[in-house]
Amino acid sequence: MEDEYFIASDLKRVLQAEGVEVVGPVGRLADALAIIERERVDVALLDVNLGSAMSFPVAERLQALGVPFLFLTGYDAWTLPEPLRNVPLLAKPFDSDAVIAAVHALCGMEEVR
């Protein structure tokens, strides 16, 4: 979930090159919430600031559904609300290898559970 087109598009390409099926990207809260209700999502990558809103409602919904996710963001952890401070963070500008590694790790987590 990312509102900046170029960033979203680059991420999509990186993930697809790794064989990940990408649902999205989407830039709006409403669209994201609809997707996670409608489809089975294994992993989510969320930007924190979507320009017109913060992605916290989506994050909270994902936590409730037990879907692993990370924040890919320009913000530091201290700016996030308390319940979301333990979510893994990747800083922008993102490193493709780091993103792939993080996605694998998140998927691995699901297996363990």
Next chain:
Amino acid sequence: MTLELHDESDLLATLARKNAVLQAINRIFHEALGATSEEALGRLCLAVAEDVTGAEFSFMAEMTPTGDKLHDLAISDRAWAVFHRMWPGLGPETLPTHLDLHGLYGRVIHDDASLIANDAPRHPDAIGTPHGHPPLASFLGVPLHRQGRLVGVIGLGNRPGGFREIDRLAVEELAPAIVQALYSKRAELALRESEEMRRVSIELVPAILWRTDGAGHNKMSNSQWAELTGQSEDEIAAWGWLDAVHPDDRAGAEQAFRRSYSNGEPLERQMRIRGREGAYRWFLMRQAPMRDAESSVTHWFGAATDVHDLHLLEERQRRLVAELQHRVRNILTVVRSVFARTADTGGALEDVADHFRGRLDALARTQAIVTQTASGHVDLENLIRDELLSVGVADGEALSLSGPDVPLPPRAAEAIGLAVHELAINAVKYGALKVPGAALEIVWSTDVADDGTRGVHLTWAERGVPVIAISPNRQGFGTELICEALPYQYGAQTQLAFAGGGVRCSIAMPLHEEGNTF
């Protein structure tokens, strides 16, 4: 005091004198209570001494700290009356100072001994009298002592018939009482002044001050706490003042204060306090212990300062910093992305560098404009002209712009700025702005959608451009921007065609008023 037991009449005279002196001392201390200045008390003491001795006028003087001059403490009322006959306009405000130690009174100081001079003008120390002073016929001077030290002199003049031993004795008996009364009055006035200064400065301090005993009980505060919260002294005395603290801050505040009282550590904490009208404001509360000689805490002194505005500013600043970090990192990511795309389309390094620089400049331009205007809005026409100018195109026959004034919010300005940049570069290199005889028409308008949001509709139409193969390098980024990025990121509806005659592009973008974190 010596008792000269010559005969009964001497005894009676002595008794009479002592009586008079006692009454005089009584009078001095009685009047001292009400005296409002040292000088007024001095005049009273002199009047008493004149009454006891029968002198016509008198004065008192105090030595300076350096011991080489005298300042007049007071000149008697009778003396002033005499002066006024000669010099109307002189008054108690103009007491002489810095008198040299000469004359008969100087002799008294010098010898630290009383002096009677009943033929004053012919006394070896006589220096005459100041201008306007009545001629001195007889003089009695007595030194004034305090705690064993010589501090000044009292001088009386012109007793009809001259001064006698009993007069000297009487004044010597009065002298200690006079000194005591004067110095007490001086100390009392100094204390009152310092109290007044303290009171005024406390009221001026823009903080609420309080004090408790060593255990934190019996809280007392200056009037400002009551004015702020409406609580009475009784209410705040125990822990009642906590009622005025915001419920969310109350538990933490109580804990912090109790901890401070029990371990003697100073405290500093922010909390919200409810004013009389019911509104809460942020206050910085601090308190510190006062210790006695054995380092036990005897009192706590505390102050509360209104930091509400400061608090809000700090919060705002934190949000700003976070927002700034976000923006900067986003922009860097976008720049990296744009570069990757520019480089991907291949071509000579010069071309890549050129394209990239152009795009980076366009990005920078929109950022600059957005931050420059107070509202953060950019006029659409200015934006278009700026972009055209940046590729070297000014008004001319080949170019026509028309449309209403449209202030664009920052995000829309960014999007349209980048799109226009791509279209302009393309036109300059291959299109209507390069081919002679070709024309470019840019038209825009605004509308309101069904849901009430305003939108802007921009069309870019080139004419007269022969159909040529447009470089796919160029096409890639600009096309992606207009056809993919604008709809995805800005909710725009776009169309792009490379028809006969040149590029035709249409962009319909909603103009949401952006919520401002700033």
